[in-house]
Amino acid sequence: MKFSFNEDQRLFAEGLRELLNNECPATLVREVWEDGSGHSPALWSHLAGMGVLAMLAPEADGGMGGTFVDAILLFQELGRAAVPGPVLEHMAVAVPALSSSSFGADLVSGTSIGTTWVDGSPYVAHAGVANLIVGDGRVITGFATNDAHGMDGGRRLATVSGGDITSIRTSVLGVSPFDAMALASAAYLIGLSERMIEMAAEYARVREQFGKPIGSFQAVKHLMSDALLKVEFAKAPTYRAAFSASIGADTTVRDISMAKALASEAAYRTSRSTMQVHGGIGYTWEADLQLWMKKAWAIMRAHGDATLLGYLFALMLVATAVRLFIPMSADGRDVITVVAAVALVLIGLVTGTLAGLLGIGGGVVMVPAMVVFFSELNVVAKGTSVAVIIPTSIMGTWRNWKADNVDLRVAGIVGVAGIVSAIGGGIIADHMSQDLSNILFASLVLVVAMRMIFDLRRDSTN
Amino acid sequence: MDLRETAEESAFRLEARSWLEANVPQEPLPSFDTAEGFARHREWERKLYAGRWSAVSWPEQYGGRGADYIKWLIFEEEYYRAGAPGRVNQNGIFLLGPTIMEVGTDAQKSRFLPTMASSEIVWGQAWSEPNAGSDLAGIKSKATRDGDDWILNGQKIWASRAVWADWCFGIFRTDPEAERHRGLTFILCPLDLPGITVRPIAQLDGDTGFAEIFFDDVRVPVENTLGEVNKGWNVAMATAGFERGVSLRSPARFSEAVNRLVALWKRLGDKSDTALSDAVTDVWMQAEGYRLHTYQTVTGMLEGRPIGAEASLNKIFWSEMDVRIHEIALQIIGPEAERMEGPLERWVDGFLFSLSGPIYAGTNEIQRNIIADRVLQLPKGM
Ligand SMILES: Cc1cc2nc3c(=O)[nH]c(=O)nc-3n(C[C@H](O)[C@H](O)[C@H](O)COP(=O)(O)OP(=O)(O)OC[C@H]3O[C@@H](n4cnc5c(N)ncnc54)[C@H](O)[C@@H]3O)c2cc1C
Numbered sequence: 001m002k003f004s005f006n007e008d009q010r011l012f013a014e015g016l017r018e019l020l021n022n023e024c025p026a027t028l029v030r031e032v033w034e035d036g037s038g039h040s041p042a043l044w045s046h047l048a049g050m051g052v053l054a055m056l057a058p059e060a061d062g063g064m065g066g067t068f069v070d071a072i073l074l075f076q077e078l079g080r081a082a083v084p085g086p087v088l089e090h091m092a093v094a095v096p097a098l099s100s101s102s103f104g105a106d107l108v109s110g111t112s113i114g115t116t117w118v119d120g121s122p123y124v125a126h127a128g129v130a131n132l133i134v135g136d137g138r139v140i141t142g143f144a145t146n147d148a149h150g151m152d153g154g155r156r157l158a159t160v161s162g163g164d165i166t167s168i169r170t171s172v173l174g175v176s177p178f179d180a181m182a183l184a185s186a187a188y189l190i191g192l193s194e195r196m197i198e199m200a201a202e203y204a205r206v207r208e209q210f211g212k213p214i215g216s217f218q219a220v221k222h223l224m225s226d227a228l229l230k231v232e233f234a235k236a237p238t239y240r241a242a243f244s245a246s247i248g249a250d251t252t253v254r255d256i257s258m259a260k261a262l263a264s265e266a267a268y269r270t271s272r273s274t275m276q277v278h279g280g281i282g283y284t285w286e287a288d289l290q291l292w293m294k295k296a297w298a299i300m301r302a303h304g305d306a307t308l309l310g311y312l313f314a315l316m317l318v319a320t321a322v323r324l325f326i327p328m329s330a331d332g333r334d335v336i337t338v339v340a341a342v343a344l345v346l347i348g349l350v351t352g353t354l355a356g357l358l359g360i361g362g363g364v365v366m367v368p369a370m371v372v373f374f375s376e377l378n379v380v381a382k383g384t385s386v387a388v389i390i391p392t393s394i395m396g397t398w399r400n401w402k403a404d405n406v407d408l409r410v411a412g413i414v415g416v417a418g419i420v421s422a423i424g425g426g427i428i429a430d431h432m433s434q435d436l437s438n439i440l441f442a443s444l445v446l447v448v449a450m451r452m453i454f455d456l457r458r459d460s461t462n
Numbered sequence: 463m464d465l466r467e468t469a470e471e472s473a474f475r476l477e478a479r480s481w482l483e484a485n486v487p488q489e490p491l492p493s494f495d496t497a498e499g500f501a502r503h504r505e506w507e508r509k510l511y512a513g514r515w516s517a518v519s520w521p522e523q524y525g526g527r528g529a530d531y532i533k534w535l536i537f538e539e540e541y542y543r544a545g546a547p548g549r550v551n552q553n554g555i556f557l558l559g560p561t562i563m564e565v566g567t568d569a570q571k572s573r574f575l576p577t578m579a580s581s582e583i584v585w586g587q588a589w590s591e592p593n594a595g596s597d598l599a600g601i602k603s604k605a606t607r608d609g610d611d612w613i614l615n616g617q618k619i620w621a622s623r624a625v626w627a628d629w630c631f632g633i634f635r636t637d638p639e640a641e642r643h644r645g646l647t648f649i650l651c652p653l654d655l656p657g658i659t660v661r662p663i664a665q666l667d668g669d670t671g672f673a674e675i676f677f678d679d680v681r682v683p684v685e686n687t688l689g690e691v692n693k694g695w696n697v698a699m700a701t702a703g704f705e706r707g708v709s710l711r712s713p714a715r716f717s718e719a720v721n722r723l724v725a726l727w728k729r730l731g732d733k734s735d736t737a738l739s740d741a742v743t744d745v746w747m748q749a750e751g752y753r754l755h756t757y758q759t760v761t762g763m764l765e766g767r768p769i770g771a772e773a774s775l776n777k778i779f780w781s782e783m784d785v786r787i788h789e790i791a792l793q794i795i796g797p798e799a800e801r802m803e804g805p806l807e808r809w810v811d812g813f814l815f816s817l818s819g820p821i822y823a824g825t826n827e828i829q830r831n832i833i834a835d836r837v838l839q840l841p842k843g844m
Contacts, residue, residue, distance in 0.1 A: 121797035149803040151810065157800060209597040218843070219827035272785075276820055276827075279595050280620045283818045285664035298800045301792070 003236070005073060013073035019050055020081035026288040032084045033153030033291065039085035039113075039129040048110030052078075053091050056173060057099035062108045068173065068183060072242035075184045079191025082292050084154025086115040086126035092184035093118070093177045094134050097170040103132060103139060118178040119303045123148045123157040134177055139166045152298040154291070174248045175256070182303040183245060183256045186238045186263035189299055193231045193263075193270040196292050200224060200274035207279075220277055227273040230266035237262050257304060264300035271296050465757075467536075474529070475536050481513055482544035493811075494550045495669035500584075500626040503550035507581035517555050517579045520563070524571065525579030531760035535712060542718035553622065554578040554585030556709040558631050561701045565689040574650070586624035586653070588632035588675050589698065591617060596828050598633075599642040599695065603677060605634035605649055610684055612636075612649060614657075614677040622822075624673040625662045627653060631701075633694045646694035650686040657681070666814045667802075702824065707773035708760060710823060711780045713753035719787050719812070720749040723794075726809070731794045741790050748783045755779075771836035774829035781819030781826060788813035 005013075023046045032040050047053050055071045057063020064070075071092070078087055094114025095107050106112035115130035117140070124133055128147060133140040143163030150157035172180035201224060204215030214220050241259035244252040271293040275282035282289055467475070491506065492499035510516040511525060519534040520526025529537065549555065559578055562570055577583040594600040603616025614634060624630060629652050637645030653660060657680035662670035689697035727742045759769055759776075791809040792799040799810055820826040834840045 119797060121800075123797075123801070148801055150800050151802050152800070155800075208593075209595065209600070211597075214596075217827070219830065223827075272817070275817060276825070279821055279825060280590065283666050283821060285666065285668055290666055301797050301799055 003239070005069070005239075009070055009073060012070075013077050016050065016052060016074055016077045017080065019046060020077060020083065024081045024083055026082075026291065029082050029084055029154060029291050030288070036153075036156075037129065038126065038154050038156035043083070044085060044087075044110060044113070047083075047087060053087070053110045054095055054099075054108045055091060056096035057104070057108045061099035061104055063095065063099055067246040068180075068242040069239075069246045072183075072187050072239060075187035076191040076194075079188035079193075080195045082154065082192060082195070082295050086113060086130055088184045088188055089115040089126060089130075089134075089181065092180045093170075093172055094132070096172045096180070097134055097177060098139065098168070101139075101168060106131075116177055116181055117160070118176075118181060121157075121302060122159065123150070124160050125150070125155050125157055125302070127158040127160050128156050133160065133163075134170055136177060137167060137170055139168050139170075140164070141166070150298060152294045154295060155298055173245070175245050175252060178303065179245070179253060179256045182260040183238075183241055185299050185303045186234070186241065186256070186259040189263040189267040189296060190231060190235055190238060192292050192296050192299075193227070193234075193267045196267075196270050196274040196289060196296075197224065197227055197231065199289055199292070200227075200277040204277055214277070223273040223277055227266075227270040230262075230269045234259070234262035234266040260304040264304070267296040267300055471533060471536060474533050475540060478515065478537050478540040479544070481515060482540055482546060485509060485513065486544045486546045490545075491547045493669055494548055494623065495625075495665070495671035497626065500550060500623070503547055504581050504584060506547050507549070507551055507584075511580040516581070517559065520559065520575065520579060524575035530764055531708070532757070532764070535714070535757065535760060538712040538714040539717065540714075542714040545718075550623065551578065551581045551584045552710065553587045553627075553631075554581075554583070557587065557701050558585050560709065561697060562688065564700055565697055569685070570688065583628045584623065584626070586621045586627035586630040586673075586675075588618040588621045588624065588630040588651075590620045592619050595620075596825055598698070599646070601633060601635060601646070603632070603634050604638065605636050605647055607636070607684070608681075611681045612647075612684060612686070614649070614651065614680040614682065616677050618675040618677075620663070620672050620822075621675055622672045624653065624660060624675055625670050629653060630675065631688070633698050636694075637692050640692065643695045645692055646698070647691050648688040648694035648697040649682065650688060651680065651682050655680050655682070666817070667811060703769065703773050707769045707776055708756055711784075713749070713756045713780075716749040716780060716783060716787065717753055719784070720746045723787055723791055726791055726794055738790070738793065741786075741793075745783065745786050745790060748779075748786070752776075752779055752783065771832055774824075774832045775837070777823055778820075778826050778829050778833075781816075784816040784819050788816045 023043050024040075028040060028043065032038055044053075051064050052074055054063040055066040055074060056068075057065070059065035075088065075092070090107070090110075090113060093116045094103075098104050098114070099108050103112065103114075107114050112131045113126075113129060114132050114134055115124060115126040117124045117127075117133050117135045124145075127133060127143070127145045131141065133143065140160070140163045143160045145158040145160055148157040148159055170177050175183075201215070204220055204224065205213055207214050215224075237255070238259040241252070241255040243249075244255040249255070274289060275293060278287060278289060281287050284290070487506065491502045494500050494503040507516055514525065514527055515537070517524070517526045518529040518537045519531065520528070522528050527533075555578060559575060562574055566574070574583075578585065589598060589601070591601050591603060593602065601616075603614065603618060605612040605614050607613075612634070614632075616634070618630075618632060621627075621630060629650060631648065631650050633646050633648055635645055636647040639645065651658075653675070657678040659676040659678070661674040661676070663672050663674060665671040688694075723742060724746060727739070731738055731742070733739070755776075759772075763769060788809060792813055795806050795809060798804070798806055799813075801807070802810060824832075831843075835842055
C-alpha cells in the first residue's frame with residue numbers, strides 16, 4: 001500500500017496554486033461577485049491553457065488523460081482560491097462525460113462552457129454563463145435563464161427554461177455525474193477550509209486585544225485547532241474516494257458520500273470558527289472571509305443527500321430475495337414465543353409506518369420481514385400479509401387522503417382490477433408448488449428493490 | 463411558587479393581543495437596515511407609542527405602562543406571536559433607557575425618555591473602536607473639557623443602525639492618566655453635529671446594518687454626560703448587564719422561532735430522519751428552557767436579587783441556540799437554502815444574522831472568561 005501523491009500530481013497542483021495566486025486573487029473573486037457575472041473569462045482561459053479544464057478527458061480527445069486521483073488535488077487548489085464560475089462542473093463532469101461526443105472538442109478546449117444539473121436542486125448553478133448543461137443522460141443547449149439570487153456570487157443560481165435536449169450517455173469515467181460532482185465538491189470544500197484557516201490564523205497573529213495577539217488566548221487557539229482537526233481528517237477519506245473512483249471500486253459511491261459528508265461538516269465548522277476569530281470584521285461584506293464562507297455554505301448542501309432510509313429498505317428487500325431463493329424445509333415455522341410476539345408487533349409497526357411513509361402496500365414490507373426474521377416461508381406469510389394489508393392500507397390511505405395525495409378515480413379502477421385478479425391469484429396459489437411461488441415472489445421483491453434503488457438514484461441526481 | 467398567570471396578567475395579555483392583532487402591519491416591513499425600511503420601522507414605533515406599547519415596563523410619565531418584568535415578558539410573547547416588526551430603537555428603549563432611569567438626572571429622564579419611547583429619536587450605541595472590541599476598556603476616543611462643553615475626537619465602529627440613527631451613546635476617555643477602566647465617561651451625542659462623519663458598513667448580507675462614526679472636534683454640552691465623569695465604565699457595565707441579561711433578547715423571540723421551525727419541519731422535514739426530529743425537539747426544549755430560566759431570573763429581580771455576571775450565561779445560551787435553530791432550518795430546507803430570495807428567505811437571512819450573535823454584545827469567548835472568573839471563581843488566566 002502507498003497512500004501518497006506522485007511527483008507529477010504534486011507538481012501540477014503546485015503549478016495550479018501558483019497560477020491562481022497570480023490570476024485569481026481575492027480581489028478577482030470579489031470583482032466577479034459584484035459585477036454579477038460570477039465568472040471570469042480571463043481566468044477561464046488561463047485554466048484552459050494550463051490543461052486544468054481538460055484534466056479528465058482522454059488524450060485521444062485532446063485531454064490530459066488524467067484520473068480522479070490526478071484531479072483531486074486540483075479541485076482542492078481551486079477551492080483554496082475560491083475560484084468562481086463553473087470550473088468544477090466543467091472539469092469534473094462536462095468534459096469527461098462528453099469529450100468523445102460532438103460537444104467534446106469545444107468543451108475540451110474550453111471554448112464552450114459546461115455546467116451541470118444533477119443535484120436535485122430546482123436551480124442550475126452557473127447556467128447564466130454556460131453554453132450547455134449536463135443532466136443525467138442528457139445535454140441541454142440553447143436555454144434561457146433567470147437569475148435566482150444565490151448566496152454565493154461566484155456561483156450564480158438560475159432557473160432554466162426552453163432549450164434543446166439531446167439524450168446522451170453521461171458517464172464520468174465510470175461514475176455518475178452526480179458522484180463526480182460530489183467528489184470534486186468534497187475536495188473543493190477542503191481547499192476552501194484550508195484557506196479560511198490560513199486567513200484566520202494570519203489575523204489571530206496580528207490582531208491585538210488586551211495588549212496581546214488574540215491568537216495567544218486559549219479560546220482562540222482552540223477554535224482554530226478544532227477547525228483544523230475536522231479538515232485534516234476529511235482529507236484522507238476524500239483522497240481515498242478519488243482512488244476508489246479511479247479504479248472503479250465497488251465502494252466508490254459509499255466512499256464519495258463519506259468524503260462529501262466529512263468535507264461539508266469540516267467546511268461548516270471552519271466557517272464558524274474562523275468567522276468567530278475575526279470578531280466584528282468577520283460579519284462584514286468587506287472581509288474576504290465571507291467570499292469563502294458563503295461558497296462553503298452553498299456547496300455543502302449541493303451535490304449530496306442520499307435518503308439513507310430508502311437504501312436500507314432496498315437492502316432488506318434484497319436480503320429477503322436471497323433467502324427465498326435458498327430452499328428450506330417446509331416445517332420451519334416458528335412457534336410463537338413472547339419474543340416472537342414482540343417481534344411480530346414490531347414488524348407490524350414498521351409495516352404501518354413504511355406503508356404510510358412510502359405509499360406502498362404492507363405486503364412488500366410484511367412478507368420480507370416475516371421471511372427474514374421468522375421462517376415463515378410458506379403461504380402463511382403471504383396470507384398473513386394480505387390480512388395485515390387491510391388495516392395498514394386503510395390508515396395509509398387516510399393519511400394520504402388528508403395530505404391530498406389520493407386520486408380516487410385511479411384507485412377505483414386499480415382496486416376493481418385488483419379484486420378480480422386477487423381471486424384468480426388465490427386459486428392459482430393453492431395449486432402452485434411452494435418453490436415456484438417463492439421464486440416468483442422473490443423475483444417480484446427484487447424488481448421492487450431495483451426500482452427503489454433506481455428511483456432513489458434518479459431523485460438524488462435529478 | 464405559582465407558575466400560573468394571575469387574572470391581571472391574563473387581562474394584560476389579552477389587551478396586548480387584541481391591540482397587536484388590530485395594528486400589526488399585514489405585510490412584513492422592509493429590513494430596517496435600508497433607508498426605506500428604517501423609516502417604516504420608525505413609523506411603526508410611533509404607532510406602538512401612541513398605543514402606549516413601545517416601552518411597557520417604563521413608568522407612565524415617560525410613555526410606558528409601569529408594567530413589571532413579568533408583564534414585559536408577556537408583552538414580548540404577544541409581540542412575537544403577532545409577527546410584529548423588529549424594534550428599530552432597541553438600543554435606546556432596551557439598553558440606554560433603563561440605564562438613564564438608573565443613573566440619569568431627572569432633567570435627563572424627562573428630556574430623553576419620552577422622545578426615545580416615541581422613537582422621535584432613534585439611538586445608536588457607539589462603544590467599540592477599531593482597536594478596542596473585546597478589550598473595550600482600551601478605547602482611545604477622547605472627550606476634552608472646554609468650558610461647558612466636551613470636545614469629542616476619535617473613531618467608533620460597528621454601531622448598529624447608526625447609518626440612520628439620530629443620536630448615539632458613547633464612552634470616551636476623559637482622563638488619559640487614570641487606570642484604563644477609570645478615566646472613561648459616558649456621553650450622549652446627536653449624530654448630525656458638525657465634525658461627525660458616519661460611514662456605513664455593509665454586513666454579511668450586504669445591507670449597511672452598522673456604521674463607523676468619526677468624531678472630529680465635535681462639541682457637546684457637558685449636561686449630556688450620563689452618570690459621573692470618569693465613572694463611565696460602571697455606567698456602561700450597567701447597560702451591558704441589561705443587554706446580555708434579559709432585555710436585548712427576550713425568550714419570546716426564540717419561542718416564536720422554534721415554533722416556526724416545528725412548522726417548517728412538519729411541512730418540509732424528512733419524517734423518517736430521526737436525527738433531524740431529535741434536533742428539532744432538542745432546540746425546542748432549549749427555547750423552553752430559556753423561557754423558564756428567564757421567568758425565574760426576572761422574578762428574582764422583582765424580589766430584589768439583581769442579575770450579575772450570570773448575565774453572561776444568558777448571552778451565550780441564546781446566541782448559540784439561535785444559531786442552532788437556523789442551522790436546523792437550513793438543513794431542512796436543503797439546496798434551496800442557497801437562495802437569498804423566495805419564500806424561505808427569512809430563514810436564510812436569519813441564519814446569517816444568527817452568526818453575529820456569538821460576536822456582538824461581547825463575544826462568547828469573553829462571556830466564558832467572565833463566567834470562569836466571576837461565577838466559577840477560577841484562577842485568572844490570559
Ligand atoms: C452585528 C454586530 C452588531 C454590533 N453592534 C454594535 C453596536 O451597536 N455598538 C458597538 O459599540 N459595538 C457593536 N458591535 C461590536 C461588537 O461588540 C464587537 O465586535 C465585539 O465586542 C468583538 O470585538 P472585535 O470585533 O474587535 O473583535 P476582537 O476583540 O478583535 O476579537 C477577535 C476574536 O478574539 C477573541 N478574543 C479577544 N480577546 C479574547 C480573550 N481575552 N480571551 C479569549 N478570546 C478573546 C474574540 O472572542 C474573538 O473571537 C457589533 C458587532 C456585530 C457583529
